[in-house]
Amino acid sequence: MEKVKKVLIVGGGIAGLTAAIALKRSGIESHVVEKSADWSVYGVGIIQPSNALRALRSIGLGDLCLADGRGFNGWRFCDANGAVLAEAAAFSVAGPGYPAANGITRPALHKILTEAVLRQETPVSLGVTVESLEDTGDRVNVSFTNGESGRYDLVIGADGAYSKIRGMLFGDAVRPRYTGQGVWRYNFPRPKDFDWGCMYFGKQSKAGLVPLTEQAMYLFLVTAEQGNPRMVTDQLAVLLRERMQEYGGLLGELRELVTDPTAVVYRPMEVVMLPQPWHRGRVLLIGDAAHSGTPHLAEGAAMAIEDSIVLAEMLDGATSIESTLNAFWARRSPRAQLVYETGIQLGEWEQAEWRGEPAAGAAYNEAFANAYAVLSEPI
Template identity: 50%
Template sequence: MSSDISKVLVVGGGIGGLCAAIALRRQGVAVDLVEIKSEWTVYGVGIIQQSNVVREMARLGVLDGYLEVAYAFEDVGIYDLQGNALVRIPGQRLAGPEYPANVGISRLSLHQVLSTTAIDLGTQVRLGLSVESFQQDATGVDVSFTDGSAGRYDLVVGADGVYSKIRSMLFGDTYKPRFTGQAVWRYNFPRHPSIDHLASYVGAEGNAGLVPLSDDLMYMFSTSHEPGNPRYEPAQLAELMRDRISKIAGLVGELREQITDSSQVVYKPMEVVFVNEPWFKGRVLLIGDAAHATTPHLGQGAGMAIEDALVLSLELSGSGSVEERLERFMTRRFERCKYISENSIMAGEREMARDATFDRIGLTKAMLKLTAEPI
């Protein structure tokens, strides 16, 4: 790493922040990571890592650390709402022949591997605090933290999610999260023997998916139109999720009546934001959801954050001024992330319109072709 980038602050201890810390530590950069949560918990059920993400996790040196607790699979199957197969899309082993094309893993298991790796590599982690303010000059950034402490850094990386405080400090109210009109529902089940791949059930009257997470676990997801972004009573969630998938038959229909524990339903309104200009000012940069939070329709939200982290570490180790290196980072990331953001949102809009002509298969194939390209 260039001598002018020897100490970096990462704000946010989610997937993007942890991957940035890991990538930077492997380059020999000192990394402090702060996370606003006093308990380092994770939200959600599971995560799909498609072939491009599997490739980058292998490059980060963490994939081998969680394959044993994940579920490796090759293909994506798309079905109609009666469970009839429409297409089977073969996966690509982009990480090499020794690795699977795709991986499903619980968010908790992934967090445990990433956080342990970051700490083992020497990342200094502090929980329960964030950035209070910062002042930057030509050679660094002076940061004041919410616990009264302070530090000076060569670069600050805002990986603090869709409600990013760092984004607000850089851009004011220019970029605020927007509710798309949809929400996503998720629920865990024992893995059905037939779910050895990502199974997506689609139609104008609804949608659902089943994702294997381990040998004995899978989760169901479904997206729904939720006008006005209603706030539901927690005790209602199981009944409401059953209602949202009531027109889907096949395996999803069989599983529907097993959705009984509202406390295990993960319900999340979809909110998006895209910073439509360079994601940095001076020596403060945004990555992941802080810069480009999107919907889950293409299964690439976390993947884009992981790619951001790896590309950032590679560009920072290159030549030129800090500004030139961050500009090269933007050149490699902006259009790719914009494509994922815009097409994910478009897919949701087509769902809400109940557009029977929506070519979801074509969009999925186009996305897989694009993301297979080297970053």
């Protein structure tokens, strides 16, 4: 097999951009097409656990994330009024000088990734997607929605949980499923001494505060939302305040600051897992397009970044595309599956507890500890 030299990446999100960066480091050129014309992301935060920092560090981006985010070393677990029940250091595998985790705004992370891609002169086409794919065995012929076309050695679908590329390969049988929970997020000023993540356990919900920058932190509130309701956009601040009623202390004070509906980000938790190898011929899915879980472990983006790094390493020197992509799946799917299954399980236990019917076998600490022990292992 000739070396993979030219790759099309569909989707300019975390998976697609880190793939372009990692591939370039392996000497493989790519072209990114992103369907959004303005290429923007929403303004709340993301947690980068230690395996994400380790992966980003390996492609030269870890220090930039730390500089633009706020590192922290563990979590305090509190009741709904903020009384601390326990605290635990987060797992730490990113190496010397690195905190265990980092909070960063999604726009700051997006800027780091887009600037790295543009700096390495990877072509990016905005407002464009794939119209059709023809895999001829030794190449993929692609036509785009802007009327252009191209020939590639490999096509990577990094187009998120509602992946169009997944639909083209595998049809509509695999689609995201709602898990019964939603997540509300809002940014606040960060008190100077607020330097760990904090989780607050209510009777109907779970909240968290995460350091984001020197000045800011963000709230996430996980609630059960029966039937996956569509939230009315201009009511989002009122709806979030209502759901924060059971909290006192700092969260009670913060509740009164939730006034701007345009700054509330609500997302239903939806999950999707491609059961078979994540490729057909020369077209491969990575990131949320192949495996998207609930955010309970804060590992979705981490999995996408790890996918990119492992793929670039395996394509470098690959002798057969089919066996390389099969081996890629065999190497990546156990970790992705663990994150997927653990995330669903944690959400089910929480919902049972909030209904007043706690699951007999619920073992949150063990589930987190088991997942993070595996994720600490080298990729």
